[in-house]
Amino acid sequence: MIQIRGLTKIYNGVPVLNGIDLDIKKGERIAIIGPSGTGKSTLLRCLNFLETPEKGEYILDGKMIDVQKAKAAQIKEMRLRTAFIFQNYALFANKTARDNIAEGLITVRGVAKERALERADHILQDIGLADKADAYPASLSGGQQQRVGIGRAMASDAELMLVDEPTSALDPEWVDEVLQLLTRVAQAHQTMLIVTHEMAFAKEIADRVLFMEGGRIVEQGPPEKIFTNPEDPRTRSFLRKIL
Ligand SMILES: Nc1ncnc2c1ncn2[C@@H]1O[C@H](COP(=O)(O)OP(=O)(O)O)[C@@H](O)[C@H]1O
């Protein structure tokens, strides 16, 4: 679906992504693990052009986008084809759950308002929050807020979901409901890049696990392989620390 070639991102002279090459197939669910500060979030943000990389290419259905020379239309296409689920939910505080889900459909995807609100209600039903349609984020639990964040991504029908540590801002009591919803989304063979520290979850849903360190993909493979028999000492050392 998308190929990434030589993706490089530099902050203050320091490379944070060091020439990432990655092919994402349609329907593939890829979990990204690795210590903090290694560029996992930056990789997702670059894919959505929330950040502009210094170098590299995206090849989208065979069409090449030079990230440095990307035209507005190409950036828009990448944004339409991706949906972001943020660690801190990133909901509009002054909008209801329904409006949070409908907003992007209206403003980014040009869906008629009435149709967008219908879609939002349908999604709220699906994610078990129909009774919270008119609630504002501040009155929702962290788990409910993140479910709205996931609902917003589901509503977009984007081909690729970019999911950045979806449970790490949550109190432990809300982690399960969020992982359950994401598991359901993943089981529908939604193409996903998901950064997570929830190893059991990664094991369950991922087709492939990438271990990143220092802005590079150090090792990748099926979860059975990476979690039980990693080859690189850096992967082993990381897993030893967190498991
Ligand atoms: N907007 C920014 N400006 C400067 N440095 C940044 C910015 N965003 C991230 N960084 C730095 O880039 C590195 C990688 O960050 P990040 O992608 O958030 O790592 P991870 O998600 O793996 O924890 C870190 O050293 C971080 O401090």
Ligand SMILES: [Mg+2]
């Ligand atoms: Mg991060």
